[in-house]
Amino acid sequence: MHEMSVAMAVVGQVEEAAQAAGATAVRSIRLQVGELAGVVPDSLAFCFELACSGTVLEGAELVTETVPGRARCGPCADEWAVGMPPDLCCPVCGAATEELLAGRELQIVSVCWEDGPVPVPTRERIPEER
Amino acid sequence: MCRVVDLQQAVLAKNDVCAHELRAELAARGTIVVNLLSSPGSGKTALLEQELLLARRRGVPVAALTADLATENDAMRLARSGVPVKQVLTDGLCHLEAGMLGAHLEDWLPEDTRLLFVENVGNLVCPASYDLGESLRVALASVTEGEDKPLKYPTAFGLAQLVVVTKTDIAQAVGFDEAAFRANVQQVNPGVEVVLTSARGGAGAGLLLDRAVAVADGASPHLPVMAARTAGHLHEHGQHGGGELHSHEGGLLHAHPHAHDGDDHAHPQTAGAATSPRAHRS
Numbered sequence: 001m002h003e004m005s006v007a008m009a010v011v012g013q014v015e016e017a018a019q020a021a022g023a024t025a026v027r028s029i030r031l032q033v034g035e036l037a038g039v040v041p042d043s044l045a046f047c048f049e050l051a052c053s054g055t056v057l058e059g060a061e062l063v064t065e066t067v068p069g070r071a072r073c074g075p076c077a078d079e080w081a082v083g084m085p086p087d088l089c090c091p092v093c094g095a096a097t098e099e100l101l102a103g104r105e106l107q108i109v110s111v112c113w114e115d116g117p118v119p120v121p122t123r124e125r126i127p128e129e130r
Numbered sequence: 131m132c133r134v135v136d137l138q139q140a141v142l143a144k145n146d147v148c149a150h151e152l153r154a155e156l157a158a159r160g161t162i163v164v165n166l167l168s169s170p171g172s173g174k175t176a177l178l179e180q181e182l183l184l185a186r187r188r189g190v191p192v193a194a195l196t197a198d199l200a201t202e203n204d205a206m207r208l209a210r211s212g213v214p215v216k217q218v219l220t221d222g223l224c225h226l227e228a229g230m231l232g233a234h235l236e237d238w239l240p241e242d243t244r245l246l247f248v249e250n251v252g253n254l255v256c257p258a259s260y261d262l263g264e265s266l267r268v269a270l271a272s273v274t275e276g277e278d279k280p281l282k283y284p285t286a287f288g289l290a291q292l293v294v295v296t297k298t299d300i301a302q303a304v305g306f307d308e309a310a311f312r313a314n315v316q317q318v319n320p321g322v323e324v325v326l327t328s329a330r331g332g333a334g335a336g337l338l339l340d341r342a343v344a345v346a347d348g349a350s351p352h353l354p355v356m357a358a359r360t361a362g363h364l365h366e367h368g369q370h371g372g373g374e375l376h377s378h379e380g381g382l383l384h385a386h387p388h389a390h391d392g393d394d395h396a397h398p399q400t401a402g403a404a405t406s407p408r409a410h411r412s
Contacts, residue, residue: 002225002256009141017137027132031141036356038259038285071355085281086288088355089320096320097355104356106141106259112134 006039006106007047011057014111018056023113028061034105035069035084069103145260149228152235152263161243162346163231164338165264167286169279170252172272173296175204176329178247181339182211190343191242195234196249197226204249214240225256228263245342254283266345268338272297273306280314288318288356292341295324299331319354 010031018026033039041064048062069082073090079101080091088097140146156163166174178194185192193214196204205217218234220226231248239246248264250257269290271279274297280287287293293315301308308326315324323341327334345351 002259005223005225005227005256006141006259009144013139013141013143014137017135017139021135036285036288038255085284085318086356087317088288089317100355100358108137108139108141110134110136110138112132114132 003039003043004047004051007044007051010048010062010108011051011055013108014057015055017111018113021113021115023056023115025114026057026060027112027114028063029057029111030063030065030109032065032067032105032107032109034067034103036082036086036100036103037106039106041066065109067102067105070101071097071103072099072101074098142259145228148232149261149263152228152232153265156246156263157265159241160346161239161246162265162342163263164245164247164266164268164342164345165257165262166247166249166268166270167254167257167290168252168270168272168296169254169275169283172252172270172275173329174249174252174270175207177270177294177296177327177338178249179207179211180329180335182208182213182247184336185245185339186211186213188339190244190339191240192245192247193239193243194247194249195231197251199223199251208249214238214243220251223251224253225251225260226262227260231262244346245339247342254279254286258283258286258289266291266342266351268292268294270294270296271311273301274304277307277310278314280311280318284318285356287315289354290319290322291351291354292338293319293322293324294334294338295326297328297330298326298333299328319356322352322354 010029014026014029031044033041033044045062045064052058052060069084069086070079071082071088072079073093073095075095075098076090076092078090078092082088082097082100082103086103088100089095090097153163166178168174175196178196182192182194193216194208195216195218196208197218197220198204199220199222202217202219205215209215216234216238218226218230226248235246248262250262254269267290269287269292271287271293273295280293295308295311298306312324315322325334325337325341327337
């Protein structure tokens with residue numbers, strides 16, 4: 001579904017960052033995908049490969065970390081895994097969750113890239129070049 | 131050499147920034163956007179036809195933009211109300227993005243518009259992830275769709291600021307269990323208001339319009355738990371409308387060279403949350 005749009009957003013942002021830093025090739029990208037982000041990691045991986053084609057990210061590996069949804073109820077000081085489908089009411093008092101601590105992430109965490117020019121293989125001079 | 135750089139950027143940062151800008155821009159001229167999300171066939175267009183007509187009778191300046199993969203059928207139906215209507219054909223794209231919406235409003239949206247209703251592409255998955263700069267997000271479900279719809283599509287219903295049940299005139303015939311539906315909505319979005327409507331029977335006519343007008347008048351809409359993101363994300367304070375943007379990522383590119391000479395810390399500051407709208411297609 002919209003995973004292609006998400007993949008293209010990832011590629012676009014990493015391309016910009018790589019260009020600004022003078023990186024010449026991107027090796028891997030670490031991405032956090034929350035359980036409640038509405039993105040399917042397998043589908044994203046498929047789209048990512050296509051979106052990388054012809055860019056500085058070509059051949060880069062996408063490492064996806066799934067972040068479980070966690071919520072907290074202030075008055076009860078209770079913290080729980082919301083599960084899927086999520087339960088956002090406190091299991092102790094039944095009130096609405098005060099805080100969703102995690103689970104909505106869709107975040108580029110880090111990138112591993114080559115910076116500096118890729119070394120050009122040098123060759124021995126042939127005698128005629130002297 | 132290969133080094134690992136902490137980027138810490140929200141993937142949809144561009145859309146989010148674009149949405150905030152659009153919201154602020156529209157707020158400055160007295161317009162709010164109402165984003166309508168539902169599955170195909172749930173009755174968005176029929177409900178909207180009725181609400182647009184009511185708005186016209188009440189003298190509320192409204193406009194509607196409807197997005198579909200193909201055909202101008204919805205725009206033709208909505209235009210019968212006599213208010214400004216625009217059809218957007220996404221040509222296969224499953225959702226609208228803020229930049230796309232902004233581009234469609236240029237040179238079209240009448241200056242005095244108070245409420246702009248956006249009928250998103252009929253889809254409960256993808257549109258849920260994209261803030262369009264709306265001040266009120268509405269998720270609709272018809273009585274025929276099953277009471278567990280909010281659980282099956284928790285992002286769409288979890289981020290809604292108003293839930294509208296449609297086609298209640300046939301609720302009895304299809305055995306719609308209202309209490310079960312409400313409990314399921316409550317589970318993913320505690321505190322959100324659920325209203326019942328029937329475009330055919332007239333039940334709940336004007337409710338959507340009333341809620342939208344209230345927000346345009348400054349009432350704070352419901353803030354869903356799922357929308358109140360905490361650490362490490364772009365989020366708003368003051369429940370929409372204020373256009374106040376806090377980016378905790380700060381756009382700082384923080385490099386940790388793993389090339390093993392500890393002091394080589396690069397801080398290029400050019401790659402933060404970008405501000406230029408850019409629509410992607412799937």
